[in-house]
Amino acid sequence: MSSASVVATGRWTDPDDGFRAPAGEVHAWVPGTNQTVCGLALSREGFQRFPHISWPDIMPATGRHADEVTDVCRRCAAGMGARRGEQRWTRRDPRP
Numbered sequence: 143m144s145s146a147s148v149v150a151t152g153r154w155t156d157p158d159d160g161f162r163a164p165a166g167e168v169h170a171w172v173p174g175t176n177q178t179v180c181g182l183a184l185s186r187e188g189f190q191r192f193p194h195i196s197w198p199d200i201m202p203a204t205g206r207h208a209d210e211v212t213d214v215c216r217r218c219a220a221g222m223g224a225r226r227g228e229q230r231w232t233r234r235d236p237r238p
């Protein structure tokens with residue numbers, strides 16, 4: 143699963159070029175499906191779809207469309223694989 147787009151609880155339009163970008167809480171979504179990577183139904187949650195924006199673009203640390211993103215779904219992030227340099231939840235107990 144490496145080519146997911148995103149859905150979000152809100153959206154933001156750049157006043158300069160009219161570019162539509164996600165805002166609020168963002169989930170990963172594979173275009174053509176009707177649910178997020180973490181299993182939420184798009185229609186029930188009322189998410190806005192952003193098929194033109196890919197998952198790495200909304201990562202707060204590195205994405206170019208992350209300005210208005212307040213939350214990235216942890217379960218989607220785990221499903222997409224953690225990116226380098228970020229903490230990742232793991233089931234293993236890292237005993238020192």
Ligand SMILES: [Zn+2]
Binds near residue numbers: 169170178179219
């Ligand atoms: Zn999610």
